[in-house]
Amino acid sequence: MEDKTLLKLSLIVSLTGILFLMIISDNMEIKEYKIKDLTKKQVNKDIKVKGTITKVTETPGLYIFNINDNTGDITAILFKEDPINLTVSQEVILEGKLVEYKDRLEINVQQILSN
Numbered sequence: 001m002e003d004k005t006l007l008k009l010s011l012i013v014s015l016t017g018i019l020f021l022m023i024i025s026d027n028m029e030i031k032e033y034k035i036k037d038l039t040k041k042q043v044n045k046d047i048k049v050k051g052t053i054t055k056v057t058e059t060p061g062l063y064i065f066n067i068n069d070n071t072g073d074i075t076a077i078l079f080k081e082d083p084i085n086l087t088v089s090q091e092v093i094l095e096g097k098l099v100e101y102k103d104r105l106e107i108n109v110q111q112i113l114s115n
Contacts, residue, residue: 030095035072038105042098049074049107053090067094067107078109090114 032048051069058064063078065086076094078084096109 035067035069035074037071038074038098040100040105043100043105045098046095046110047098047107048093048095050093051091053086053088053092056086056088067092074105074107076107076109078112084112086112 030046030048032050033042035049035051038047038049049067049069051067053065054068054073055066056063060080062080063084063086065076065078066073067076076096078086091114093113094107094109095111095113096107099106099108
């Protein structure tokens with residue numbers, strides 16, 4: 001094949017692949033779980049949980065708070081980047097990674113949305 005033909009073909013394939021990846025990434029939805037259904041099988045997976053904040057503790061580097069969804073409680077950790085107002089009885093949707101710390105499941109929060 002000629003160099004020009006190969007260049008055009010590789011450009012078309014590359015752009016098609018990039019477009020395909022963009023479509024897939026936009027349509028990927030994080031699975032929502034009930035707290036009672038979270039197990040060690042989901043550790044290191046991205047999860048989504050809806051619930052009510054029941055306790056908030058602020059430290060110099062992070063926020064530690066508990067969330068309840070009427071099926072159970074779980075601790076959530078949010079590393080401070082910008083100040084955020086978290087209050088008890090606030091309804092939230094958390095997206096983050098499920099981790100195990102001291103033999104307990106926790107959520108390392110990546111995004112908080114108001115419910």
